[in-house]
Amino acid sequence: MKLNRILPALAMGSLLVASCDESKMEWETRDPASQITTAEIPLAMAEKISRYKALNEYAEMKLGIGIDLTLYMEDEVYANIVNENFDEITIGYHMKHGPMVTSKGDINFNSVDEMIAKLKENGLGVYGHTLVWHQNQNASYLNGLIAPTIIPGPAGSSAIDISGLEDGTFTGWERSNPGAGITIVDGAGLTSTSKAIKLISSATSSAAYNLQIKTPSTAVVKEHNYELSFWIKSEQPGKGRISFAGLENNYPYKDWYATGGSWTEAFETTSTWQQVKISLKPEDFKEANITMNFDLGYLPDVTYYIDVPTISLVDKDGAPIVINLIGNGNFEGGNLDGWGGWGNESTRAISAEGEGYGNKGYSMVLTNPTAANNYSAQQVYTLSEALTLDQEYTCTFWVKATTAAKLQVQIQNADYNGDYYGGIDVGTTWIQIEKTIKPSKDDRTKFIFDFGETACTFYIDDIVLAKKESAAASPKLKAATANTIIEKTAEEKTQLIGAAMESWIKGMMEHYKGDVKAWDVVNEPIGDNAVLRDGNVSEPASDEFYWVKYLGKDYAVTAFKLARQYGNAEDVLFINDYNLEHNIDKCKALIEYVTYIEEKGAKVDGIGTQMHININTNKENIKEMFTLLAATGKQVRITELDVQVQTDAPSADHYQKQAEMYQFVVDQYKALVPAAQQFGITVWGVSDNEKEHEHWIPDDAPNLWDAKYERKMAYKYFADGLAGKDVSADFSGELEYDE
Structure with a gap:
């Protein structure tokens, strides 16, 4: 039932009656023409603001809000504001690579899944934010993928004398069957400075011993366990074995480290360096001196490389030797590698x-x-x-x-x-x-x-x-x-980071196919100098990782193709950046990059402009930005709107200017971006409460609700912009309320 409530122009809640009979109230007779109706009673601003409906009731477009996952899940007042006023949410942090990707590269969906379930209960959608960015990344995991391979030195002194290989004389070593050639090559080993034995099998090579080099005679303690190890690769697929002199069985089948544990006569080689390890037990030894043969003649026309510094025969039962896990701990190379x-x-x-x-x-x-x-x-x-x-x-x-x-x-x-x-x-x-x-x-x-x-x-x-x-x-x-440090090549880094990007995007798109239909695929690709970021940062933060540094200019091309491949066909895919209203050259550079991405065969559906602005932001620039974005024909989305007052003690004038700026942005978005291209507006953050501003715009008041979750003047003006009129102009002193 609707009832009317009267707001009197004067405070007349009761008649004042004096204590003595002589005092009487006298009524003044006034001209009826000068009397006002209830509807004509002027309303204070606070009363107007309180009578506005939820924001999304004034919007003809999708209205979103950027929120903190923890606050939404744990703060009822915060969550109620979100539920009542908006259509969809953007998770500010928890949906990014950094918080979701584990140290092993897996994706932990749990916290985001719980939140999405709660949002669905309240009828809210989710905007995906964000797939590929340079901040909020699990940089430790990504950098670990491309970090140098550090091979610890052997766990003891090697019994094999390799000095004849190190100086290139082969002293003590016997090239018993040289095949098409056995030589020492500088810089061909695991590192750019290490030597390698280069062995080439002949065109008619068919037996293991057709290409063979023999070690010097090496003394062993027959009662001890030993480990023979070395690193090897080949230009073509190859095959090799180690044969001995001085063992009970000089041609043993072994559990070769390189072949993953199968007991075979031989190991296989590829173009990738791999370590071969052979364990020798006390019962294996017949003599106190042994020799070892590298037999690589199984296949014809194969070129092999054995890294000289890593050839070792270590006494596992000898006195322990310190193995330093810090590969560059004495800095004698004059660098900080690692x-x-x-x-x-x-x-x-x-x-x-x-x-x-x-x-x-x-x-x-x-x-x-x-x-x-x-x-x-x-x-x-x-x-x-x-x-x-x-x-x-x-x-x-x-x-x-x-x-x-x-x-x-x-x-x-x-x-x-x-x-x-x-x-x-x-x-x-x-x-x-x-x-x-x-x-x-x-x-x-x-x-x-x-x-x-x-x-x-x-x-x-x-x-x-x-x-x-x-x-x-x-x-x-x-x-x-010394440990051996092997740097990965540029090609290897590109392959590893490309695979990591695909794993991340594939995992997110497939997991959230049913819940997320629009995504920020690439975030902030353009620097403030209006040039594509190159990732060359002298001291990146602990959560910074630049995909572009390893995948090149086409990193965004790859990202959009992957998102399209693994998501829904109808998903709306955005590129997003900040300061486009502040730096028009940056806005133009972003548009040019979108053109480049599409020339390379990927499809970009929309462009997002963050719009973290303030009360003094240049309004002409805002208009120019919207005009440029609209001219692309793409969907245009305001992704992270807030308006800073630029003080921690704002006055009424600051709040008035803030409110006017909020409305100006909405007015210009609606006026300059065709309705068919208006994907929607997302405001960034709920309130000025300090819980929301520990890490984002502290000492300011940029939001639509104040620190006590009360609507600010900005709320009214923002709603007026959405409605296309001053909604409060229709308010009167006569209120309706439900009973």
Whole structure:
């Protein structure tokens, strides 16, 4: 039932009656023409705002909002505002690569799935945000894919004398059947500086011994276990074996490491380097001296390469030797290969020669300009494999600083969870630090120095991380054999990152086919210089990864093709960027890039403009941007609209200008973008509450609701823009309400 409520022009809730009879109320007679009706009573702005309906009731287009997943799931007031006012949501963070992709490259859908289920219950749709961006990425996982392969030195001294290979004389080695040639080639090994034995089988080669090189006679302890290992590849598919002299069985079938565990006479080779390992047990030995033959003559016309430095026969029962898991811990190459870091405007460098420990060689130099918390500045080394759960490791390093300082060591996984070893006091003279490290999880793949607590410069040298039992045999903790570091080629990096992009996009598109019908496929491809980003950033943040750096200009072409391939045929696919209203050249560059993408065979359905603007943003630029975007014929979407007041103590004038700017944006969008191209408007964030602004526009008030979740003046003006009129002009002093 509808009832009328009267809002009186004057406060007349009751008649005032005096306490004495003489006092009487006298009524004034007025001209009826001067009297006002209830409908004519003027309304205050607060009353007008309160009487507006939900925002989406005024919109003829899709109305969205960017939200925080946690707040929506846990804050009822926040969730109710979203449910009542909008048609669809964009998840601000949790639907991106960084929070969803695990350290192993899998996708964890759980939290987003739970949220989508709740949104569907409330009748809201979801806009996919975002597939390919350079921020909010699991950069640790992606960088790990393309990181150098680090082959630890053998777990002991090699019994085989390879000096005749290292100097190219073959002293002690016998080319017993050279086939079409056996030579030493510089730079043809695993690394650009290592030597390789080059062996070529003849055109008639058909038996293993038709191409053979024999090691020098090598002494062994018959009661010990040994491991023979080396790295090999071939230009064509090949086949090889190791035969012996001095064993009970000189032609053993073995569990070849290279063939995945099958017991065979031989191993197979390809154009990819692979390690071959052969275990020899005490019962295998007949003599105390043995020789080993590399037999590669099975197939004709095959060229093989064996990496010289990795040829080793190690006594597994001999005295343990320290295997340093930090491949570049003494910096004697004069570089920081394998190391990287970030935070607090810190810097990292290699010292001048002679500034290492003991005034010899090089050291790592870390500078933190301002004191903060310890992990605000970090230096990271990614290990070749995860540390073993509950295995004790010994870590030692030499360190000094330019002032008394604090330092912390941690081991961490790709998701930034770790074990911490803090409280390290550093002085101004060299001191050796030793820590026992015991991983609490089996996923610790990063060794980290946290050096943000003290404003100073650290010098660090001779870093060794080794299993405790091997470290105990060497009090000085010097690695016995250098690790081999193999950089991946540009082609390999392109292949690996391309596969990672496909896995990510395929997983998202297929999983959310039934729930998400529009996506930001590529986000922020253009730099503020109006040029396509190239990914060459000197100190990227810990969650930054630039796909373009490895996939080139066509990275967006690939992304759109993959999204189209694995999604729904009718999905609307967007490219999105910011500051298009501020930088018209950037807007034009984005449009040109869309043209390029489509020339390469991909289809872009729409262009998104974020529109993080303020009360003083140039309005003519806004109009020009909409005109340019509309001229493309594409769907145009305002993706992340908010209006900053640019102060943490806004006045009524600030709020008035903010409200007018919100309405101006809506008015111009509707006026300059044809209705058929208006995909919709998404406002970014619900309110000015500090919970929403820990990491985004702090010390401002950019949203439609205030910090107490009350509607602001901007709410009214935004609604007026959506409605195309001043909705409150129809309000009167007579209200209707339901009973």
